[in-house]
Amino acid sequence: MNKRLNKTLLIGVAAIAVVVIAMAAIRQQHAARAWSAEHECYVIDGVNTTIDRPGAYCLLSDIEIGLASIDIVSSDVVLDLHGHRVVRDASHPDTQPAIKIGDVADVRIRNGTIDDFHIGINSSGAEKLTVESIRFSNIGFIAAIIADGKEIALLNNVVDRVGYEDPSTVPDDTGAYAVGFNIRAEDALIKGNTFKDVRRQPSPEASVGEGVAVIVSSGSKAIRIEGNAVDLVPQAASGSIGIWLGVDSSSEIRENLFRNVERGIAGREAKARIEANRFVLDASSGSLETYGIYLVYANEASRIADNVISGYAQPVTGTGRDGETPLEMPNNAIQ
Numbered sequence: 001m002n003k004r005l006n007k008t009l010l011i012g013v014a015a016i017a018v019v020v021i022a023m024a025a026i027r028q029q030h031a032a033r034a035w036s037a038e039h040e041c042y043v044i045d046g047v048n049t050t051i052d053r054p055g056a057y058c059l060l061s062d063i064e065i066g067l068a069s070i071d072i073v074s075s076d077v078v079l080d081l082h083g084h085r086v087v088r089d090a091s092h093p094d095t096q097p098a099i100k101i102g103d104v105a106d107v108r109i110r111n112g113t114i115d116d117f118h119i120g121i122n123s124s125g126a127e128k129l130t131v132e133s134i135r136f137s138n139i140g141f142i143a144a145i146i147a148d149g150k151e152i153a154l155l156n157n158v159v160d161r162v163g164y165e166d167p168s169t170v171p172d173d174t175g176a177y178a179v180g181f182n183i184r185a186e187d188a189l190i191k192g193n194t195f196k197d198v199r200r201q202p203s204p205e206a207s208v209g210e211g212v213a214v215i216v217s218s219g220s221k222a223i224r225i226e227g228n229a230v231d232l233v234p235q236a237a238s239g240s241i242g243i244w245l246g247v248d249s250s251s252e253i254r255e256n257l258f259r260n261v262e263r264g265i266a267g268r269e270a271k272a273r274i275e276a277n278r279f280v281l282d283a284s285s286g287s288l289e290t291y292g293i294y295l296v297y298a299n300e301a302s303r304i305a306d307n308v309i310s311g312y313a314q315p316v317t318g319t320g321r322d323g324e325t326p327l328e329m330p331n332n333a334i335q
Helices: 002-032
Strands: 041-043 055-058 063-065 070-072 077-080 085-088 099-101 105-115 119-124 127-137 142-155 178-191 211-216 221-226 229-231 240-245 250-254 257-259 263-268 271-275 278-280 291-296 303-305 308-310 314-318
Touching (some): 119 127, 271 291
Parallel strands (some): 055 077, 085 105, 127 142, 178 221, 221 250, 240 263, 291 314
């Protein structure tokens, strides 16, 4: 009996020792990360790129990311780039984003540039996520993917360039799509962002695909899109969409500017209030394919009102669920 008791005690002590050693290793790993007293944050240096504990993190200089992403797997995290760039190096896999965010809550990423990645930010399952004052530059496929999120805020970001220039450099399965923000969420605010150059991929074999500033994916609820500018360079106008509204999504879209976008807002089987936006298309770009607002088979509670639409062949198209009954569309100024 004593032998058994001793054996049990030994096993228990050994298990405790393993836990203590593991916890000490975690503390040592975190302690090994440099601390900036000036900014009161742990420094991300391009080598230690996993954020697995709550706290404030930052960049003190531009960094290159190799095989791994900056991987946020802890809640209660602030990542401040302090005006610096996260840049892809030659070893970074095509499929890996610059920043990856898991099933966490209360995360804020702000103030810097993400440069030369296939995907800028990829978030899945996050709650209370804010991405603020980030410049997405030379992104190949999608600047930010937000999947299955709740209480999301995308504020005052700049999407400077999305889309590959050379067809031979487009990774497999990208198709012809190039996207600023692709969001599937409940309760999201997209406000104050500027989209300068989001162009269809140079894939002549692809039969579908556009350059889209914002995709509100199917099933998204309570999405507010306010005060943004989709102001595309002329080269990006062909095959472009400002905002795409997916099936069974609900959105309020107000006071945005759409310039040189072939289809300003387009959606099918969605619920949307599209109000007080401005759509401008250069006369030289006009064709029978251009639409200011195109919302069809929509929820009857949808409304298209008080918009100003200039230069479009088909300024406003809005139909209810039957595809024939017009939506409520008062006070739209067609120029």
